[in-house]
Amino acid sequence: MANSLTIMTVINWHPLVPLPLITLLAALTLAGLWFLYTHVRTTARFHTLATLLILRAITMVLFIFALAQPLLQHYVTDQHARTVIVAIDTSPSMALPLTNNTTRLQHALTSLAKIQAAFPPTWQWIITPFSDTLYPPQSSPQLTTITTNTYTDISTALEQADRHAVAASAAAILMLSDGGDDPAPPQLTSTTPLVALAVGDHTLPSPDIALTSVIAPATVEKQTTFTIKAHITANGPPLFMQQAAALPLILLRHHADSEPQEIKRLTVDASSGSADANFEVECTELGQNIFTITTPHQPNEKFTVNNHRTIALNVRHSAVEILFYTHQIGADLKFLRQALASDTALRFTALYRSGENQYTIHGDAADSNTLSQGLPTTAEELRRYGALIIGSLPAEAWNAATITALLQYVENGGGLIWLGGENSFSSGGYTDSPLRPLIPWDPPHTGTPLFERGTFPITIAPTSHAATTGLAEMLRNATPAETTALAVTSLNRNGNLLPGALPLLQVTTPHATEPLAVEHRYGRGRIISIASNTTWLWARSSGIPARFYNNFWRQTIRAVSDSSNSSSHLQITWNRDSYRPGDPISIEFHTDTPNRTLRASLITPTGRSALTLDPQSETTWSSHWRHTSHQPTTIEATLEDNSQHLETLSLPIPQALPADESSQLLPNHAAFAHYIKSAGGTATTTPDHTIDALQQATAPQTTLHTFTPFITPWPLLLLALTITIELTLRRRHGLL
Known part of the structure; x- marks a missing residue:
């Protein structure tokens, strides 16, 4: 050059x-x-x-x-010849026809030739095809075939093209694509000037059979029947539509160590242009389950990529049984029952004393004989409940059998939520109770009232936890009136937190900021203690306070009852449910005892890499990075105490499936343009506009020396x- x-x-x-x-x-x-x-x-x-x-x-x-x-x-x-990285989409959707009987790929190649002709012949154009990843450079004439069995991953391709551009000292990146199928890919910012040309029009293939949508619950319970709904469309000449009168639909289940297996088959009639199908399914394996619905391609059908759809859903244990136990019912029971009623994965039962040795049972387990005499007296009987909520009752209300049962239940992995009140914690006489280990704080300092009334505004503690996910954003978006409503009017005062205790919510008092909700561990179980019995006041206010109340309680119950992300001494908290390439991952590691040593690694099929851990406290570390691949990735965390191995916890990173190729047959140029602009680039729709934008992006750089x-x-x-x-x-x- x-x-x-x-x-x-x-x-x-x-x-x-x-x-x-x-x-x-x-x-x-x-x-x-x-x-x-x-x-x-x-x-x-x-x-x-x-x-x-x-x-x-x-x-x-x-x-x-x-x-x-x-x-x-x-x-x-500087007038030297430029280098441009050309990322050109070769995913299967680029084989779709246009109104002029060419394909989207041919349109992209013709546009590229016109763009290249507008620049000096000394310029170097490095042409790199992409679909789910960026492939090695090729020449334009070689780009005549479509990469099969892949999907379009704009964010991954852009990230890889940017790295390639930096290594090649390129002046710009030129991307040509129909925009893919994901309307909102993970956001990245290009460090190299970026220009993108959207190709394709609204011509649909014909004749064609398409699975246009597949709907299933995001989360289901183990061994519970649910429905996967599929919508199929057909278009073509009369003879082809006759063939669509008996289309087989096949449901496949994916397995990690074998090929997908057929589990159900239906026949639908799409001769009118569309049809619906429902598959009744039951999952027996916990975690992410992946299914594909497919229909065989029909004679004369040229485009078959849209003949199948893949979905993923999370399978969890059966509905969490919750037992609320108290001696005197109050407003907290009413509003808590309402908050949990709409969540089918939570089964709520209330047990309260209605007289001397007389108990009343309300809710899903109202017919349970084990509750007719009060709180069960064995850990085995309590084990049916994923979480216990204990209302405000004095320490003297417990007998030896129920104390032993509760301690064993929590130690073996049961979840417990303590509610505050006049008869809770120190004000309820628990300072010298055998249940003292289940309380996360020391008694208040001498002279401090054990229980106080007033108005105490809440804040979110600066830590990441499943119980408080999304609550900080709610608080930021609240109006002044809604912020005022997010307060409690009673407070159990407490002393220093025990080692390993993690504050989740805080309140502002005239004296200081004090914890309102605190998590700590006892054995394998999790406990969340709430130093008030007036959180129900939030549910009385419309808007954000009511949503805050519902989300906090649902997430808190799930946090104490779910042990899938924890072991005996270690717990991992994610910042979101699943991740795509480009998504930021932010996790926290919590241990139950301070002054321990933690090491963590990422394990992929290509190797292992150490994670950088940032200490947040004596018992908490955080780590942050950007997810880069759809490859199976596992986090392995090893905890040591005085150089002695305690345990190792391995968890797979929850991966979100990419959008199926051609799930959006019609190109969404507006969404593609929005993504390119958000990445710092310029989006265009014609080669002439692309030439103008590329000339501006690669304008000679003038340097001033004085x-x-x-x-x-x-x-x-x-x-x-x-x-x-x-x-x-x-x-x-x-x-x-």
Whole structure:
């Protein structure tokens, strides 16, 4: 490639004295030269006279220039040939036809040729096809086939193209694509100038069979029947539509170590142009389950990528059984029952004392014989409940059997939520109770009231936890009136938190900021203690306070009842449910005891890499990075105590499936343009606009270099030298 530099020099003046004074000095300089000439011309030889006049002129010019302060500005323009990384979409949807009977890929190649012709022939165009990843560079004539069995991943391709551009010192990235199928890919920012051309029109393939949508619950319970709904469309000539009268639909289940297996088959009639199908399914494996619905391609059907759809859903344990136990019912029971009623994955039962040795049962387990005599007295009986909520009752209300049952239940992994109130925690006499280990804080300091009434605004503790996910954003978006409503009117005062206790919500009191909701561990179980029994006040207010109440309680119950992200001593908290390439991952590691050592790694099919851990407290570390691949990735965390191995917890990163290729047959140019602009680029829809945008993005870069001669010592040395030589000559010839 030819390189070219254009240099232009400009002189600007920054005089130290007014211009009239410099003009006067220049006139005096000329007069001085005339005076010197007339004074020595009769006594000095010609060459001596000429030398003296030149030296005097140099001296005065240097002096005047020093006062005028010339500033030399060199404008250097880099005109060398440019390198452009061309990322061109070769996913299966690029084979779709246009109205002119060409394909989207052919349209992209024709547009690229027109764009290249508008730039100097010395420019280098590195053409890199992409679908779910960026492939090695190829020449344009080779881009005639479509990458099969892939999907379009705009964000991954852009990230890889940006790295390639930086390595090649490229001036710009040019992306040509129909926009893919994901309307909102994970956001990335290109460090190299980016220009994108959207290709494709609204021509649909014909004849064609398409699975246009598949709907299933995001989360289902293990061994519970649910429905996967599919919508199928057909278009084509009459003979083809007759074939669509008996279309087989096949449901496949994916397995990690084998090929997908057929589990159900239906026949639908789409001869009218569309049809619906429902598959009744039951999952027996916990975690992410993946299904594909497919229909065989029909005779004369040229485009078959849209004949299948893949979905993923999360399978969890059966509905969480919750037992609320108290002696006196209050408003908290009413509002808590309402908040949980709409969540089919939570089964709520309330047990409260209605008289001496008499108990009333309300809710899903109202027919349970084990509750007729009060709280079960064995850990085995309590184990049917994923979480227990204990209302405000005094320590003396517990007997030895229920104390032992509760301690064993939590130690073996059961979830417990303590509610505050006048008979809770220290004010309920628990300071010396055998249940004391289930309370996360020391008693309040001497002189501090055990239970206090007032108005105490809440805030979110600066930590990441499943119970408080999304609550901080709610609080930020609340109006002043809604913020005022997010307060409690009763507070159990507490002392120092126990080691390993994690504050989730806080309240502001006249004295300080104190914890309102705190999580800590006992054995394998999780406990969340809430130092108030008036959170139900939030549910009485419309808008954000009511939503805050519902989300907090649902998430809190799930947090204490879910042990899938924890082990005996270690718990991992994610910042979202699933991740796509480009998504930021932010996780926290919590341990139950301070001063332990944690090491964590990412394990992929290609190797292992250590995670950087940032200590947040004596029991909490955080780590942040960007998810980069759809490859199976596992986090492995190892906890040590005094260099002795305690345990290792391995968890897969929950991956979100990419959008199926051609799930959006019609290109969404608006969504593609929004993504490109968000990435810092320019989106275009015609080759002419692309040429204009690319010319602006690759405009020659001009660098300004400035130089002030008289800030260096050399002009002063030259001035001193000329004066010295003049005095020496005049002394030698007797002209002083």
